[in-house]
Amino acid sequence: MSRAVPEREHAWRVGTAPGIFPFIGHGIALYRRPLAFLNSLPAHGDLVEIRLGPQRAWMVCHPELVHQVLMDSRTFDKGGPLYDRLRSFLGDGVGTCPHQEHRRQRRMLQPDFRAARVADHSVLMGGEVESVCREWRAGEQVDVSATMLALTTRVMSRVLFSDSLDAATGAELRSCLATIVRGLFVRTVVPVDALFRAPTPANRRYTRAVDRLHAIVDAAIAERRQGTACGGRTDVLGTLLAAAQDHGGAAITAQEVHDQLITLLFAGAETTALCLTSALDLLARHPEEERRLHSEVDAVLAGGRLPGPDELPRLVRTRLVLTETLRHRPPGWLFTRVTTKETHLAGHRLPPGATVLYSPYLLHHDPVSFPEPDRFLPDRWLPGQAVGVPQGAMIPFAAGSRKCIGDSFAMAEATMTLAYVARNWRLRHVPGHVERVRPAATLGPRSLVMVCEPRAQRPLGTESRTRLPNGR
DSSP states (O other): OOOOOOOOOOOOOEEEOSOOBTTTBTHHHHHHSHHHHHHHGGGGOSEEEEEETTEEEEEEOSHHHHHHHHHOTTTEEEOSHHHHHHHHHHOSOTTTSOHHHHHHHHHHHGGGGSHHHHHHHHHHHHHHHHHHHHHOOTTOEEEHHHHHHHHHHHHHHHHHHSSOOOHHHHHHHHHHHHHHHHHHHHHHHSOOHHHHHSOOHHHHHHHHHHHHHHHHHHHHHHHHHHOSOOTTOOSHHHHHHHHHHHTTTTSSOHHHHHHHHHHHHHHHHHHHHHHHHHHHHHHHHOHHHHHHHHHHHHHHTGGGOOOOTTTGGGOHHHHHHHHHHHHHSOSSOOEEEEESSOEEETTEEEOTTOEEEEOHHHHHTOTTTSSSTTSOOGGGGSHHHHTTSOTTSOOTTOOGGGSOTTHHHHHHHHHHHHHHHHHHEEEEEOTTOOOOOOOSSSOSOSSOEEEEEESSOOSOOOOOOEEOTTOO
């Protein structure tokens, strides 16, 4: 006899967001004050109808409903305005491909992101962050946003292509990513193609950035194929080219090789850089949390040694800080899905092809799930505290079969970087600094400049200067 407890009935609320404008829907509200608009939606229901341009869409505001969506990727597939825009330049890589393609692609790429491979990558992660810390000088003003993006781009390029991009190409790639991220957001909240076909300066910049990003990746692929010493390189490009050869080029095409690399480069560099930038920003605002972090890294990284696989498990406080950063400012803050068939959500009928949205930012700032949600409290992730977080309430890497393939890699990279930076430097806001965390396709500070203060007696310069994004 079954002793299973029947699923609890929930009196779901379904509503419509006010303030719909002809043609643009809620696009102005989402573009001008996106976070405030999101936070206003739960007052109208657990499932709230909004308009993206002239299109109807439904925002899921309750963690149980979001969990239902994410765990049923067959019914709620990757799609909707966000993924339509992403596919226009990412193609059908592991992050954007339809449900029926995902399992094959994930199995092919998974070996490059298993724990053993992440541990292998720790050496190159450590080397990159050490080079950053050695370049800083006491009293220097550093563009932290640009520096963290440069760091994560170099790490990802080496994981993908073995050889890091040269300085000029790396700077160009970072500029392309920044332009694309800005352009993606407005194309998502106002998905009216005619607006973006006009030859405006912004549209031309976006098109040039997309074209150049593709060209950079194509050049890396071509160089590898023309090389005579490709064997022995344990990188993602090698995995993809081997898969193409193993299947005679039928199961994985040249286009898929390209799409996977573009997807991993874009996702791996941008989001981790924003998480690190936000963490350094938040620590400077919370000196007690900064002090506790410094105490840990001084003990674990005694003597200034680089963190590696042996040190990562001991950096407990560092991971608490990063986890709370991902709650407070999730880089991936708004996502869309599309229904593949008629279904019901919150008791409401959704037709095939319906756009469904969910927001990690909205869920992470729900006061029911996270008391005092606007406060930065890393201790809320201590083992005795985190057990009270409802299922589906904390989803910085999504959940279910479409959970981010690089979540462990990203956390390891962020942990090593934050620990080593904190071991050597204290970063302070420039006087008169005003917080600007305006969302685009991702969320986080994009022009954060901070002042370096050394934490140890080192042969560092004391001159005050501003380092440009290209490092000069």
